[in-house]
Amino acid sequence: MSAPILLQPGSTLGVMGGGQLGRMFVHAAQQLGYFTAVLDPDADSPAGRVSHHHVPTAYLDAGGLARLAEVAAAVTTEFENVPAQALTALAASRPVAPAAEAVAIAQDRAREKAHFGRCGVPCAPHAVIETPQQLQAVPDALLPGILKTARLGYDGKGQARVGTRAELERAWDGLQRVPCVLEKLLPLASECSVVVARGRDGAMVHLPVQRNLHRDGILAVTEVVDGVLPEPLARRAVQATRSVAEGLDYVGVLCVEFFLLQDGSLVVNEMAPRPHNSGHWSIDGADVSQFELQVRTLAGLPLVQPRQHSPAIMLNLLGDLWFVQGREATPPWDQVLALPGTHLHLYGKPQARPGRKMGHLTLTGATSAAVRATALQACAILGIAPF
Numbered sequence: 032m033s034a035p036i037l038l039q040p041g042s043t044l045g046v047m048g049g050g051q052l053g054r055m056f057v058h059a060a061q062q063l064g065y066f067t068a069v070l071d072p073d074a075d076s077p078a079g080r081v082s083h084h085h086v087p088t089a090y091l092d093a094g095g096l097a098r099l100a101e102v103a104a105a106v107t108t109e110f111e112n113v114p115a116q117a118l119t120a121l122a123a124s125r126p127v128a129p130a131a132e133a134v135a136i137a138q139d140r141a142r143e144k145a146h147f148g149r150c151g152v153p154c155a156p157h158a159v160i161e162t163p164q165q166l167q168a169v170p171d172a173l174l175p176g177i178l179k180t181a182r183l184g185y186d187g188k189g190q191a192r193v194g195t196r197a198e199l200e201r202a203w204d205g206l207q208r209v210p211c212v213l214e215k216l217l218p219l220a221s222e223c224s225v226v227v228a229r230g231r232d233g234a235m236v237h238l239p240v241q242r243n244l245h246r247d248g249i250l251a252v253t254e255v256v257d258g259v260l261p262e263p264l265a266r267r268a269v270q271a272t273r274s275v276a277e278g279l280d281y282v283g284v285l286c287v288e289f290f291l292l293q294d295g296s297l298v299v300n301e302m303a304p305r306p307h308n309s310g311h312w313s314i315d316g317a318d319v320s321q322f323e324l325q326v327r328t329l330a331g332l333p334l335v336q337p338r339q340h341s342p343a344i345m346l347n348l349l350g351d352l353w354f355v356q357g358r359e360a361t362p363p364w365d366q367v368l369a370l371p372g373t374h375l376h377l378y379g380k381p382q383a384r385p386g387r388k389m390g391h392l393t394l395t396g397a398t399s400a401a402v403r404a405t406a407l408q409a410c411a412i413l414g415i416a417p418f
C-alpha cells in the first residue's frame with residue numbers, strides 16, 4: 032500500500048524563485064492538474080509569466096511570504112540561494128520541501144563539504160578561508176587551486192584559479208575577503224551528475240547518471256547515452272547521491288555533481304537542492320521528468336523509478352547564440368527544428384545576454400550514435416563548438 036496523497040491535484044503548489052527551473056516546475060505541476068504560485072521579485076520572470084499566481088516581492092518580504100502561504104498549500108524552491116529564513120517562515124504554516132536546513136547546507140560550500148565528509152563521500156582536498164590566519168595556514172598541497180566563495184556562486188561566478196600564494200592573496204582580496212573555500216585543482220577526466228528524488232516516507236528514486244561538459248564554468252552539454260560511465264562507477268555515483276540525500280533526511284529533488292578523475296576515482300563536487308540543468312533531458316528522454324519528481328515529492332504522490340526511454344543529449348542555449356558578429360539575431364530555429372528528435376525549450380527571457388541561459392535543446396533518438404550525430408548537426412547550425 033502506498034502512503035495517502037498529501038495534496039490532491041486541484042491544490043495549489045508554490046515555488047520560491049521564478050527562473051527557468053521554476054517555469055519547468057510550473058509546467059509539470061499544471062500538467063498534473065495543480066494550480067501554481069511563484070514568488071519572485073521580477074514582474075517578468077520566466078516562471079511568474081506562466082503561473083496562475085505570481086507574488087512579485089523580495090524573498091524575505093513578510094507580506095509576500097504570507098501571501099504565498101495563503102495561496103499555496105505547500106512550497107518548494109527552484110534555486111538554492113533563496114534565504115533559508117524565508118523557507119523557515121513558510122514552514123510555520125505550510126509543508127516546505129526541501130527543508131530550510133538542507134537548503135542552508137547546500138548554500139554554503141564549507142557546510143556542504145562537511146556534510147559530504149559525514150556521509151563518507153570523498154570531495155576535493157580543500158581549506159576554508161574566513162580569516163587572514165586561515166589564508167596563511169593553507170597547505171602548499173592545495174596549490175594550484177580554485178578559490179570559490181562559500182556562498183552565492185553559480186555558473187563559475189565567484190571563483191578564481193590560483194597558482195601561487197601571492198595569487199591566492201590577490202584573489203581573496205578581489206573577492207572582498209568574504210568566506211571562501213580553496214579547492215585543489217584536480218585532474219578531471221570528465222564530470223557527471225545524479226538526480227535523486229526522496230519522499231517524506233524515505234522512498235527514493237533516481238535518474239540515470241548524466242555526463243556533463245562545462246565550458247567557461249557553465250554547463251554546455253549533458254549526455255545520457257550508452258557508456259557514459261563504466262557501470263561500477265555509475266553505481267557508486269548513484270549510491271553516493273543516495274547517501275547524501277539520506278544524510279540530510281532530504282525531501283524533494285536533489286542533484287549531486289561529481290568529478291571523474293584521470294586515475295579513475297570519483298570525487299563529489301557540489302549539490303543542488305532542486306532539479307538541475309543536467310537533468311533537463313529527462314523531460315523528453317524519460318517517462319518521469321525531474322520536474323514531475325519535484326511535484327510528486329512536494330504533493331506526496333507516489334514515486335516510481337523513472338525509465339529512460341531514449342538516449343538523450345542536451346545542449347544549453349546561451350545568450351551568445353543570439354548575436355551574430357555583434358548584432359542581435361534570432362537563432363535559425365527553422366533549421367534546428369527540421370532535425371529529427373529535437374525538443375526546443377525556450378525560457379521566455381526578454382533579453383539575451385552572453386552567458387545567460389536562454390533555453391536548451393534536447394535531442395532524442397533510437398540509438399546513441401543517431402542522437403550524437405543530430406546533436407553535432409545542431410551544434411553546427413547554432414554555432415556551438417562540437418563536443
Ligand code: ATP
Nearest residue numbers: 155177184185186187188214215216217245248300
Ligand atoms: P554551477 O552552480 O553552475 O554548477 P558553480 O559556480 O557552483 O557552478 P562549480 O561547480 O564549483 O561552480 O565549478 C564549475 C566548474 O569548474 C566545474 O564543473 C569544473 O568544470 C570546474 N572545477 C570546479 N572545481 C574544480 C576543481 N577542484 N578541480 C578542477 N576543476 C574544477
Ligand code: MG
Nearest residue numbers: 186288300301
Ligand atoms: Mg557546479
